[in-house]
Amino acid sequence: MTKPNHAPIPELYVSPDEAETLKHAAGALPSWDLTQRQVCDLELLMSGGFTPLTGFLSEADYNGVVEKMRLADGKLWPMPVTLDVHEAFADKIAPGAEIALRDAEGVILAVMTVTDKWVPDKANEAAKVFGADDLAHPAVNYLHHVAGKVYLGGPVRGLQSPMHYDFKARRDTPNELRAYFRKLNWNRVVAFQTRNPLHRAHQELTFRAAKEAQANLLIHPVVGMTKPGDIDHFTRVRCYEAVLDQYPASTTTMSLLNLAMRMAGPREAVWHGIIRKNHGCTHMIVGRDHAGPGKNSQGKDFYGPYDAQELFKQHATEIGIEMVDFKQMVFVREKAQY
Numbered sequence: 412m413t414k415p416n417h418a419p420i421p422e423l424y425v426s427p428d429e430a431e432t433l434k435h436a437a438g439a440l441p442s443w444d445l446t447q448r449q450v451c452d453l454e455l456l457m458s459g460g461f462t463p464l465t466g467f468l469s470e471a472d473y474n475g476v477v478e479k480m481r482l483a484d485g486k487l488w489p490m491p492v493t494l495d496v497h498e499a500f501a502d503k504i505a506p507g508a509e510i511a512l513r514d515a516e517g518v519i520l521a522v523m524t525v526t527d528k529w530v531p532d533k534a535n536e537a538a539k540v541f542g543a544d545d546l547a548h549p550a551v552n553y554l555h556h557v558a559g560k561v562y563l564g565g566p567v568r569g570l571q572s573p574m575h576y577d578f579k580a581r582r583d584t585p586n587e588l589r590a591y592f593r594k595l596n597w598n599r600v601v602a603f604q605t606r607n608p609l610h611r612a613h614q615e616l617t618f619r620a621a622k623e624a625q626a627n628l629l630i631h632p633v634v635g636m637t638k639p640g641d642i643d644h645f646t647r648v649r650c651y652e653a654v655l656d657q658y659p660a661s662t663t664t665m666s667l668l669n670l671a672m673r674m675a676g677p678r679e680a681v682w683h684g685i686i687r688k689n690h691g692c693t694h695m696i697v698g699r700d701h702a703g704p705g706k707n708s709q710g711k712d713f714y715g716p717y718d719a720q721e722l723f724k725q726h727a728t729e730i731g732i733e734m735v736d737f738k739q740m741v742f743v744r745e746k747a748q749y
Contacts, residue, residue: 416592419586419590420585420586422458425570433522434570440511440522442512443496451669452671453569455670455686458586466567467523468493470527470529476489487729490673490675493531493562494512494562495563496561510563518574524567541676542676545713573669578667598693599626599693600627600629602629602690604701606647608646620696624694628658628664632651635668635672674702677719679701680722684723685730687732688732694735697719697736
């Protein structure tokens with residue numbers, strides 16, 4: 412019997428034959444050039460990483476997510492994943508229309524059927540999702556100063572995944588990871604989410620987490636968009652690969668996640684849990700100030716150090732993944748240990 416974390420999950424890609432037909436037809440459709448964040452979002456939509464989503468959020472789904480962390484059908488989903496566009500493009504699109512979604516090089520990645528078009532209340536989105544309408548928060552600043560004024564919603568049909576020219580062998584879809592876990596008979600897998608280079612305390616933390624959960628370890632760093640000012644992913648991945656030698660090869664693996672982080676603290680932790688569940692993990696490490704953006708405009712932390720762990724605990728059963736929580740660690744020189 413196939414374990415739940417080994418079974419394939421739905422993807423949004425059409426068959427190769429249908430993709431070829433759709434690609435020719437899409438050449439005549441209105442085109443939207445995706446931003447870097449939208450490319451990251453689309454890739455995870457198409458690969459199943461954002462299951463149960465089948466496209467960019469409709470207005471009803473968006474309102475439910477912002478206000479209650481739930482889609483219109485009641486399923487848990489904490490983060491708005493929307494296609495924001497500028498007004499000039501939105502004026503040409505009516506609900507029911509199809510649009511071609513292209514990457515920065517003009518390659519058509521997907522076709523979207525637009526079911527909804529609306530102007531969101533961004534101040535409300537910032538307050539509800541990020542806890543404050545404060546431009547010191549990088550995602551709030553993005554929301555007001557970078558994102559388009561109009562949101563489009565609707566299902567997508569995937570034609571091809573975005574091209575990556577770096578670390579190709581390290582990039583796995585949810586179903587590729589699930590197949591890998593099935594092949595090795597890894598029934599319990601704990602995910603370690605990170606956007607920073609690994610240091611010695613991280614290594615100790617991951618060792619302890621795997622031992623506590625009696626699970627194999629997936630080091631799952633984010634290589635999409637992270638916090639402005641973070642170390643670039645090229646440098647970080649080389650750090651991860653160097654440190655990976657310190658882990659037992661038979662119980663540890665690493666895969667790169669092309670996620671556009673929002674730095675939304677507690678909501679982001681729940682979101683990360685759903686994404687890791689989709690990638691076949693059964694446990695996830697939620698650390699101190701998980702996905703926190705730092706200080707607000709008053710010089711105080713946006714979120715409390717354990718707010719993310721508290722919210723995750725409340726929804727762990729529904730997410731379907733167990734939390735391995737970790738407090739702050741310090742090195743005791745006299746004992747030469749953490």
